[in-house]
Amino acid sequence: MAEKILMKGNEAIGEAAVVAGCKYYFGYPITPQSELIEYMAKRLPEVGGTFLQAESEIAAINMVYGAAGAGGRVMTSSSSPGMSLKQEGISYIAAAELPCVIVNIMRGGPGLGGIQPGQADYFQATKGGGHGDYHVIVVAPNSVQEMAELTIHAFNLADQYLNPVMILGDGALGQMMEPASFHDMPVIAVEKPWATTGMGERSEPNIINTLQLKPEMLEQANNRLQKKYALLQEKETRWEEIHTEDAELILVAYGIASRIAFTAVEMARSEGLKVGLFRPITLWPFPKAALANAVRKAIAVLTVELSAGQMVEDVSLAIQCAKPVHFYGRTGGMIMSPKEIYEQIIKIFETKGGK
Amino acid sequence: MVEKLFARPDSLVDVATHYCPGCQHGIIHRLVAEVIDELEIQKTAIGVVPVGCSVLAYNYFNVDTQQAAHGRAPAVATGIKRVHPDKVVFTYQGDGDAAAIGTAEMVHAAARGERITAIFVNNAIYGMTGGQLAPTTLVDQVTATSPYGRQSSSAGWPIRLSEMLATLDGAKFIARVCVNDPANMAKAKTAIKTAFQVQIRGEGFAMVEVLATCPTNWGKSPIEAKKWLKENMIPQFPLNVYKNIQG
Ligand SMILES: Cc1ncc(C[n+]2csc(CCOP(=O)(O)OP(=O)(O)O)c2C)c(N)n1
Ligand code: SF4
Numbered sequence: 008m009a010e011k012i013l014m015k016g017n018e019a020i021g022e023a024a025v026v027a028g029c030k031y032y033f034g035y036p037i038t039p040q041s042e043l044i045e046y047m048a049k050r051l052p053e054v055g056g057t058f059l060q061a062e063s064e065i066a067a068i069n070m071v072y073g074a075a076g077a078g079g080r081v082m083t084s085s086s087s088p089g090m091s092l093k094q095e096g097i098s099y100i101a102a103a104e105l106p107c108v109i110v111n112i113m114r115g116g117p118g119l120g121g122i123q124p125g126q127a128d129y130f131q132a133t134k135g136g137g138h139g140d141y142h143v144i145v146v147a148p149n150s151v152q153e154m155a156e157l158t159i160h161a162f163n164l165a166d167q168y169l170n171p172v173m174i175l176g177d178g179a180l181g182q183m184m185e186p187a188s189f190h191d192m193p194v195i196a197v198e199k200p201w202a203t204t205g206m207g208e209r210s211e212p213n214i215i216n217t218l219q220l221k222p223e224m225l226e227q228a229n230n231r232l233q234k235k236y237a238l239l240q241e242k243e244t245r246w247e248e249i250h251t252e253d254a255e256l257i258l259v260a261y262g263i264a265s266r267i268a269f270t271a272v273e274m275a276r277s278e279g280l281k282v283g284l285f286r287p288i289t290l291w292p293f294p295k296a297a298l299a300n301a302v303r304k305a306i307a308v309l310t311v312e313l314s315a316g317q318m319v320e321d322v323s324l325a326i327q328c329a330k331p332v333h334f335y336g337r338t339g340g341m342i343m344s345p346k347e348i349y350e351q352i353i354k355i356f357e358t359k360g361g362k
Numbered sequence: 363m364v365e366k367l368f369a370r371p372d373s374l375v376d377v378a379t380h381y382c383p384g385c386q387h388g389i390i391h392r393l394v395a396e397v398i399d400e401l402e403i404q405k406t407a408i409g410v411v412p413v414g415c416s417v418l419a420y421n422y423f424n425v426d427t428q429q430a431a432h433g434r435a436p437a438v439a440t441g442i443k444r445v446h447p448d449k450v451v452f453t454y455q456g457d458g459d460a461a462a463i464g465t466a467e468m469v470h471a472a473a474r475g476e477r478i479t480a481i482f483v484n485n486a487i488y489g490m491t492g493g494q495l496a497p498t499t500l501v502d503q504v505t506a507t508s509p510y511g512r513q514s515s516s517a518g519w520p521i522r523l524s525e526m527l528a529t530l531d532g533a534k535f536i537a538r539v540c541v542n543d544p545a546n547m548a549k550a551k552t553a554i555k556t557a558f559q560v561q562i563r564g565e566g567f568a569m570v571e572v573l574a575t576c577p578t579n580w581g582k583s584p585i586e587a588k589k590w591l592k593e594n595m596i597p598q599f600p601l602n603v604y605k606n607i608q609g
Contacts, residue, residue: 030445031441031444031445033441057444057445059440059444061437061470062466062467062470063466065434065437065466065467066434066437066440066466066467066470067437069430069431069434069437069438069441069467070437070438070440070441070444071441072428072430072431072434072437072438072441073410073428073430073437073438073439073440073441073442073443073445074441074442074444074445075441076428076438076441076442077408077428077441077442077445077446078445079441079444079445081441081445095431096431096434099430099431203408203426203427203428203442204408204426204446204449205405205406205407205408205425205426205446205449205450206404206405206406206425206426207405207406212420212423212424212425212426212427213426213427214420214426214427214428214429215427215428215429216420216427216428216429217429218417218418218429
C-alpha cells in the first residue's frame, strides 16, 4: 500500500507540485496560504528548482508569465486580496496561452476582510477576474488527498491546453491536516517548441505577445480561445455525486462546504429523507450537463456556499430553472454547521420543494 | 573585391519601423542590436519589450522576445532568467513603464541583483498615449496632463532613476547616456555593451538610461527636439556612469 503522510493541505499542494515537476515558484506571503510559500522555499532548492519571494503579487504573477513563456513548469499561490492583484497578469497569461498553476486559498472578504475561510472569490475565479474574454480552468478540491491529486492534474491540464489552471481552495482546506499519498499520479510531459529559450538552432525568433492592433486579428485570437474553452467544456468537466440516484433534494456544494453538506445529507438520510450531494470538482468548466442530469428526478436543489451566493447562479443556469433552486450561505469567515444545512433541508421538504 | 563596411545588424529585422520622424527609439534599437551582434549573443538573447511606443519592438529585434504588461518587464525578465540562467535577458522600457507603473519591479530587480540588462529610454513624456506627464517630465514642461506646465507644488519633481538605482547593492552597472550626436552615440553603445557584459559575467543588474527625443509629443521639429534635449534634459539628467562595479 502506498505510503501516506500526514500533512496540511497547503503543504500537500507544494509536495504535489514538486512531484508534478514544478521547478519554479514565485509568490508573496498572505494568510491562510503561507505554509505553501514556506514549503516551496524549503523544498524547491532540494530538487534543483528555484524559489523566489517577489515584492508583490503583481510581480509574482509576471515572473510566472516570464517563466512560463520561457518553458518552465511554474506555480504561484496567494489568498483573496493577493488574487485581486494577480488579475492583470492572469489576463495576459490567458491571452498569451501560457501554462501555469495558480493557487487561491480563499479567505473572507471583501477588502482586507479576515483570515478565516471563505468562498466568495468564485465569481472572480470562474468569470475571468481580469479584463477581456478569457477563462482559467478552476479545480476545487475538498480534501488534502485531493489537493495533491488535483495539483498534478492542474499541471497536466495547463500544459495540454496551454492555459492557466487555478486550484481554488479555502483557509479550512489549506490549514487542515489529513493523510496524503503522492504515488501513482501520472505526470504528462509536453514539448514546448514555442517557448522563448533563445533562438539557438531556430532561424525565426519565438515571440510571446498579447497585442493585436488589428481588430480582425484580435477577433481571430479571441475565436481561437473560445474554441479551446468549448473543447474544455466538452472534455474536462469533473464532479462527484453521492446518493443522487433516488434523491428528491440535491445539495450542490464544492470545497469545504461540500464536506459539511455531506454530513447534512447523512443526517437527512438517517431520517429517511431522500437527499443527495452533487459536488462540482471543476468550477470552470462547470459540469452543467451532469448537474442537469442529476437533478432530473429531484423536486428541488439547495446550493450551499461560504459566500452570499455565487455558484448558485451557475447552478440555476445549468438546470435552466427546471427546478426551484434554494441557497444557503455564510460569509465573513463563518462556517455553517451540518445542522444549519439540515434545517434548510427540512424546510424545503415541508414546503414540498418550495416554488 | 568589394568589402561591405556598413550593414544592418543581424539582430535587427529588415523592416521599416513605425516610429515618428526624429524619434530616437530607432537609433537605440540599432545600438542594442549592434551590441548583440558584436557579443555574438543573438542566439542566446531573450528580450522583454514594454507597453509604450516601443511595444512593437518584437517586430524589430531578431531575437526571442516576450511582450510584457505595462511596467512589468523586470518581473517578466526575472522569470525568464530564472528558467534560463545561461541566456542573456534584457528589457527595453520607457519612462512611464520603468519609473511610474513599474517602479517597484525595476527597483526590486535591481535590489535582487537580477542578472538582466535594462535599457531605459527616458523621453520625459508618455509617447504612446499622446504626450501626458511622465515621472521624468521636467518642472514647467507642458504636456497633455500638465497643460500649465508641471507644477512641483502638486505634481512633484522629476525622478532620476539612475541615481536612485545606483544606491542599490544589487545594481552593478548604471549609466545615463544620450544619442544626440555621433560622439554620444559611441558612448551610448559602449555603455550598452558594458551593461550586457556585466550580465554575461554574471555580476548583477545593469541599466542604461538613454535620454531621447519625442518630437511628436514635445510639439517640436526633430532638430528643435534635439536642441531642447541638450539644453533642458541633460542639466536635469546629467550624463554619467553612476556605478560600475566589476568582479
Ligand atoms: C495598465 C495600463 N495602464 C495604462 C496603459 C496605457 N499606456 C500605454 S503606453 C503608456 C505610457 C508609455 O510611456 P513610456 O513608458 O514613457 O513610453 P513611450 O511611449 O514614451 O516610449 C500608457 C500610460 C496601459 N497600456 N496599461
Ligand atoms: S510618439 Fe514620441 S516616442 Fe513615440 S514614436 Fe513618436 S516620437 Fe517616438
